[in-house]
Amino acid sequence: MFNFTPLLGAQSASAASQSLLEFDGGIKVLIDAGWDESFDVEKLKEMEKHVPTLSFILLTHATTAHLGAFAHCCKHFPLFTRIPVYATIPVIALGRTLLQDLYASTPLASSIIPLHVLTDSAHPITSYEDGHAPNILLQAPTPEEIASYFSLINPLKYSQPHQPLPSSFSPPLNGLTITAYSAGHTLGGTIWHIQHGMESVVYAVDWNQAREHVLSGAAWLGGSGADGSEVLEQLRRPTAMICSSKRSGPLAIAGQRNKRDDTLLSMIRDTVGNGGSVLIPSDSSARVLELAYLLEETWRKETSTRQGTNQLKNVKVYLAIKTGGATMRNVLSLQEWMDEGIVKEFETKSAPQVDQDQNRSRGQQRGGAKAEDDKAAKPPFDFRHITILEKKSRVMRMLRRKEPRVIIASDTSMEWGFSKDAIKSLASDERNLIILTERAGETGAQVKGLGRHLWELWNERSESSRQDPVSTAVVSASGHQTTMQSTRTVPLEGNELSLYQQYLAKQRQLHQTEEDELVRATTVWQQILDDNSQSSPSSEDEEDFVAQGKPLSVAYILGRARTKNQPTEEELGPTILIRNKGVQDYYTGAEKGRRAMFPFEPPPRRREDDYGEELVQGEFETKENDDDGVTKRRKVDETTTSGPGEDPESSDSEPEENPDKVEGPSKVILGTETLQLNCQISFVDFSGLHDRRTIQMLVPLIRPRKLILIAGEEAETNELAEECHKVLNAGAGEAVVIIDVFTPTVGMVIDASVDTNAWMAKLSRGILRKLQWQQVRGLGVVAITGKLAAASLEPSAKQAEGGAKKKVKLETAAPEEEEKMDTTPILDVVPTNMATAIRSVAQPFHVGDLRLADLRKIMQSSGMTAEFRGEGVLVINGTVSVRKTATGRIEVDGGAYSLADVKTTETSSFWQVKKKIYDGLAVVGGGAM
Structure with missing residues (x-):
């Protein structure tokens, strides 16, 4: 059995991705904990409901769309940190810096407490102005907490099968195996292959088959170094293939990397030549690597007197990301995850740099030409021509300068990164150019995101975009006005603080209740498993054993605790004797198995490892209350992570000036401001995703038994489904099984189990004696x-013992007897x-x-x-x-x-x-x- 449910990101303009996979035996796997720039906690409700029953979690890419809600879930969802999480090493490292950048850049990432949660408080909502509740923010995770959350993730390598460990409240995995394969698109991006019994599932969302400067292509055809003639055996002929339909519209034709790069560089040269500046919005950890590498190599060639034209020599390049230094330091240690070409470049350029450092320490002098060669020999991502800006004060000083420059800023939505500050400064000058590198997704908010708005504006005004996806069209936004959302945090005041404290008290009580119920239920279930390992239940008790198993003990109890409903007497069974006070009798005359026995609840047992009892995280922390009554934890031995790296011109001692930062409980004041656009807008596709042509080529080679399309907008998903259905079933006759193509919406359950023609048959005693098992x-x-024989020709057991050779005739049997007769054929x-x-x-x-x-x-x-x-x-x-x-x-x-x-x-x-x-x-x- 295999069921698939998209929790987010199916036939939707939102880029967030959350998927639930269910296998036989109650095994549930969550793939990705994505979010969008709305940071709406209501979009996480469905995922929260499944947390008490999850077996483990998989993460695919280090982007907001795939793990943006991971830190939020770890901090605010009970039991979430007890679920094993698996990802590749680059996803862990770059995902940590991404979320640290996210929470440091916008207060909305902390999430606003929903209105319906505050309605049953002691202070009615109508007591506030206009009858609206204040936008009270949840407590945001600190950088140290984010680092601790990502340290819990289990690292994996490519192409190495691994049997994951289930959570303590999960049923056994029964040999389930996961294998990570390269997906391209991002560093460490993953295509997951999950094998469980007869079910083979390939989860491939956001992948890229083409090789790029930094990243190798997806591993469908064996990755780099393979002949590329056939699909890998492990990824071939799966039970179900879950694929993204993003960027598969009629305009999405396979673009050439050289043409893409030349188009971008040509726009930059034309703009800076006219005295303008270029803004390139990008993400903080994934696709920014490809852009930064391209610009660094271009500037190195342009500033060289032997190769370049000196056109870009005096133009500065800035990388404006709050965690840019930490991200690049992580990338320097992840060389083995990159393409073979850049790995060789690391090896050839690192050796001269080591020799230069050794000679410099010995005090040897070198000539100017030789020194210039050594400077040019810096390894990739050890920037010489790109300046990293991590503080907002330095970014604002850079924006006030009246000189041509190229700025790569986070993020593509322009809702929370430095790109939002940059466009305010550059939008009024018609000489400036904004180059969009990917189609921004919608957030579902009342005000459309600025990145999405600019992309739609360019798409409407650019006629050539309907003919060539790698378009060189530059349109003017002169005369166009748009609105953008503004945020400002202020401390809570008056009844707001009491409302917030009451909400925290309710959440702590709920979390404690769920923790206690989980400990009790898990202990009972573990005791049942221990007893069952010594003496398995008889056939008459099997049905009751399953009924009183884990699903009733954990998922059901936690669901009741969350909804504040009490189970009925019938649901409790004999456990009512120890759970309800005042109950001394329970009639078990009609009960069987364990339901006929007096219940027993063993005392809780501490988990042990090789060194004794396991220590509970936070057991040696002291609690302190601040003046606002908010409980904070202070570790006995506090350690802080190393701060992000700064560029050579920055001052590390300069404190960050953030007048909007509020210590303690706070709320956010939302507003809108009008932005007059006079600049130029263009689009160059640097998203690094597959296109329709690639999917149509690879899917027939993979030959999945069922194809599920998600992670795309409604129109492009339906169009791709129609095309794939034609390609997969081309030439299919009556004897050929039709391959189904599913296009589920959010929340729709798809039954994608292996499609086999199975019949029941009994084995005769003669054939049982000859079976030789291996x-x-x-x-x-x-x-x-x-030889298969009809059931009517096989004598019953009593007839065989008595020597009777009479055959049972179905046509003479009474209707009542015919219903009771076993019609299973005999082999x-x-x-x-x-x-x-x-x-x-x-x-x-x-x-x-x-x-x-x-x-x-x-x-x-x-x-x-x-x-x-x-x-x-x-x-x-x-x-x-x-x-x-x-x-x-x-x-x-x-x-x-x-x-x-x-x-x-x-x-x-x-x-x-x-x-x-x-x-x-x-x-x-x-x-x-």
């Missing part, structure tokens, strides 16, 4: 060839006269998948030497090489020395390797039984 990775495998042994013909047709085959890492351990345990050399080639005893192709085929190559002793195959390395490989697979015969 074990492959904990699963029993057997091939059965038999019996093939007669001797037919066995020879069937055996000649059925061919034996191998079942299983051999991992080279497992083979390496097996050979080492057998006393042989085994090590990996080259590109994934396992060399054994220095004479036998074993490689696994992208299609899963095992190739064994042995030289003459591996067959030195042909007479004694046990001592031959070649034959020993072959034997171990076959031992790891099940050879299923095709003969009749």
